[in-house]
Amino acid sequence: MPRRGEFDLIADLFAPLARRCPAALGLTDDAAVLPPPEGGQGTVVSADMLVGGVHFRLEDPPDLIARKAVRVNVSDMAAMGAAPVGVILTLALSSNQDDAWIEGFVRGLDADLSTFGLGLLGGDTVSTPGPVTISVTILGQTPPGAHLTRGGGRAGDDLWVSGTVGDAALGLKVLDGALRPADPDHARRLADRYHLPRPRVALGMALRGVATAALDISDGLVGDLGHLCAASGTGARIEAAAVPLSEAARASLDADPALRDSVLGGGDDYELLFAVPPERGDAVEAAAREAGVSVARIGRLEAAPGIRIVDAAGTPVTLDRPGWRHAW
Amino acid sequence: MPRRGEFDLIADLFAPLARRCPAALGLTDDAAVLPPPEGGQGTVVSADMLVGGVHFRLEDPPDLIARKAVRVNVSDMAAMGAAPVGVILTLALSSNQDDAWIEGFVRGLDADLSTFGLGLLGGDTVSTPGPVTISVTILGQTPPGAHLTRGGGRAGDDLWVSGTVGDAALGLKVLDGALRPADPDHARRLADRYHLPRPRVALGMALRGVATAALDISDGLVGDLGHLCAASGTGARIEAAAVPLSEAARASLDADPALRDSVLGGGDDYELLFAVPPERGDAVEAAAREAGVSVARIGRLEAAPGIRIVDAAGTPVTLDRPGWRHAW
Numbered sequence: 082m083p084r085r086g087e088f089d090l091i092a093d094l095f096a097p098l099a100r101r102c103p104a105a106l107g108l109t110d111d112a113a114v115l116p117p118p119e120g121g122q123g124t125v126v127s128a129d130m131l132v133g134g135v136h137f138r139l140e141d142p143p144d145l146i147a148r149k150a151v152r153v154n155v156s157d158m159a160a161m162g163a164a165p166v167g168v169i170l171t172l173a174l175s176s177n178q179d180d181a182w183i184e185g186f187v188r189g190l191d192a193d194l195s196t197f198g199l200g201l202l203g204g205d206t207v208s209t210p211g212p213v214t215i216s217v218t219i220l221g222q223t224p225p226g227a228h229l230t231r232g233g234g235r236a237g238d239d240l241w242v243s244g245t246v247g248d249a250a251l252g253l254k255v256l257d258g259a260l261r262p263a264d265p266d267h268a269r270r271l272a273d274r275y276h277l278p279r280p281r282v283a284l285g286m287a288l289r290g291v292a293t294a295a296l297d298i299s300d301g302l303v304g305d306l307g308h309l310c311a312a313s314g315t316g317a318r319i320e321a322a323a324v325p326l327s328e329a330a331r332a333s334l335d336a337d338p339a340l341r342d343s344v345l346g347g348g349d350d351y352e353l354l355f356a357v358p359p360e361r362g363d364a365v366e367a368a369a370r371e372a373g374v375s376v377a378r379i380g381r382l383e384a385a386p387g388i389r390i391v392d393a394a395g396t397p398v399t400l401d402r403p404g405w406r407h408a409w
Numbered sequence: 410m411p412r413r414g415e416f417d418l419i420a421d422l423f424a425p426l427a428r429r430c431p432a433a434l435g436l437t438d439d440a441a442v443l444p445p446p447e448g449g450q451g452t453v454v455s456a457d458m459l460v461g462g463v464h465f466r467l468e469d470p471p472d473l474i475a476r477k478a479v480r481v482n483v484s485d486m487a488a489m490g491a492a493p494v495g496v497i498l499t500l501a502l503s504s505n506q507d508d509a510w511i512e513g514f515v516r517g518l519d520a521d522l523s524t525f526g527l528g529l530l531g532g533d534t535v536s537t538p539g540p541v542t543i544s545v546t547i548l549g550q551t552p553p554g555a556h557l558t559r560g561g562g563r564a565g566d567d568l569w570v571s572g573t574v575g576d577a578a579l580g581l582k583v584l585d586g587a588l589r590p591a592d593p594d595h596a597r598r599l600a601d602r603y604h605l606p607r608p609r610v611a612l613g614m615a616l617r618g619v620a621t622a623a624l625d626i627s628d629g630l631v632g633d634l635g636h637l638c639a640a641s642g643t644g645a646r647i648e649a650a651a652v653p654l655s656e657a658a659r660a661s662l663d664a665d666p667a668l669r670d671s672v673l674g675g676g677d678d679y680e681l682l683f684a685v686p687p688e689r690g691d692a693v694e695a696a697a698r699e700a701g702v703s704v705a706r707i708g709r710l711e712a713a714p715g716i717r718i719v720d721a722a723g724t725p726v727t728l729d730r731p732g733w734r735h736a737w
Contacts, residue, residue, distance in 0.1 A: 111488040112455035127440035130499035160439040171458035171544040211539010218546040
């Protein structure tokens with residue numbers, strides 16, 4: 082398939098995106114140079130790698146692949162209560178990515194750099210005989226000591242989650258043909274949630290000083306709760322009936338209750354899961370209003386290790402599927 | 410092949426490396442948090458992606474692969490005159506990387522994080538059906554405005570290069586069996602230069618305020634000089650006889666003069682190429698002594714566009730092979 086050389090790729094497609102970001106030095110240098118953060122803020126940095134056919138479907142539209150690659154990283158900033166600043170993109174392209182694919186990818190990248198006010202700080206494009214592979218490193222800022230971590234939760238803290246849970250895992254089933262919602266609008270909404278996470282940046286920043294521990298749900302609610310508990314040295318109890326579901330997920334679950342495992346254990350939601358002392362519940366509600374995001378209290382941290390899930394009748398629930406991946 | 414799960418990989422192998430770096434938060438969180446740089450310095454950031462079988466040989470020892478991945482990024486900091494601070498590693502492993510491979514890789518990573526005083530700030534490990542793929546993002550620091558760029562060169566500036574040129578390209582030929590130096594010690598030295606670049610960090614920092622333009626030679630001397638000229642709006646003239654060669658490269662070139670194209674056009678040397686006004690020649694010598702690196706004047710920037718290479722007799726030299734890759 083016809084494809085631009087690497088230099089043309091950079092000059093034609095990536096450099097225009099970087100023009101909005103003086104720190105990128107036009108992508109013509111060996112590195113980007115960021116000025117010292119204002120107000121003595123610290124730098125927050127994280128990275129995620131996405132492999133075609135593993136972390137996204139090769140047949141997904143390239144603009145959505147780019148946007149998801151940006152958003153999963155923005156979500157890591159949200160989990161830290163940080164303000165995202167810019168990304169570095171390294172991209173290994175196979176011979177399956179023709180010019181149209183790459184242009185679509187850059188269009189999606191451009192759209193979400195704008196959405197989240199991010200600079201394209203630099204990167205690398207290479208060829209691979211394997212599947213297209215995308216690595217995004219994101220830089221953000223927080224005031225010194227203000228960042229959220231996973232490890233500050235204490236027994237007795239309430240557990241909260243933003244938005245709705247399980248949509249992305251059900252959306253992947255829809256895209257793979259394993260789930261066919263009766264309502265085609267439900268199918269579209271679930272697939273959209275798989276393709277386009279909504280990183281909760283404003284909520285994360287508003288939870289500084291409110292939440293004792295936080296992370297974003299990438300591995301699945303239960304798997305990520307396990308990470309939060311391990312870091313905090315606690316166990317947890319979740320009321321399955323309190324886990325917030327979208328109308329589309331609710332309808333799917335009503336039609337097939339076995340989908341509960343996917344909802345509680347499936348990944349890719351990129352909602353925030355956070356612990357808050359009970360007396361700060363009002364502050365959570367205020368933060369959520371400020372951020373324009375719904376939140377729900379779904380359980381609490383407990384001193385006894387392990388995660389206990391109970392249904393509406395108080396009966397313990399067990400899941401087949403633990404969380405499945407983890408960026409450090 | 411037996412292999413640790415991803416969580417064991419992080420806990421057993423990567424987390425101990427990150428313990429030296431408080432900013433990494435033990436690799437148990439969603440991101441690393443760096444304190445504000447001392448003295449109001451700016452942050453310099455760059456990234457390189459390396460694909461197995463493309464950018465390194467799959468049969469190379471894994472510790473050397475890791476060290477090269479670190480060093481090519483450290484070299485970008487050197488090219489900017491920046492002090493490297495820490496790296497973020499994303500790593501896609503295929504089923505060909507068993508525990509022994511990964512342990513070797515981490516051993517090499519550990520060694521060079523120590524060599525260059527770098528923190529392991531975080532990253533991601535994933536599986537790929539393709540070749541092992543490594544992406545390293547590096548963060549460094551410079552005082553505001555002190556960084557070197559490619560674009561400040563002016564016609565009349567002398568062109569300098571550090572160390573020796575062409576060893577890495579010849580070393581790759583040795584490893585591939587295409588070059589068999591008569592002296593086995595020469596073969597070892599050339600291969601070593603391919604495997605283990607020597608990033609010129611101290612020289613880069615010492616060239617702040619001395620060089621008008623600088624970059625590191627990754628694509629090859631001539632290819633990278635083209636980048637410097639394009640950014641500076643100049644042409645250049647190189648005296649091929651002035652290009653510094655190691656004893657091993659000299660011997661190879663004497664035996665087969667056709668290797669000159671590989672020496673002048675081949676990549677992977679990671680020496681610094683920089684432009685300096687003639688009156689600052691003494692400052693270059695002083696910077697080189699301070700950094701403990703040899704430097705050589707190989708030509709000059711000229712107003713006329715294009716790169717002219719002349720041999721010892723003044724006869725123009727043409728090359729077959731341009732530079733071949735570029736990280737932005």
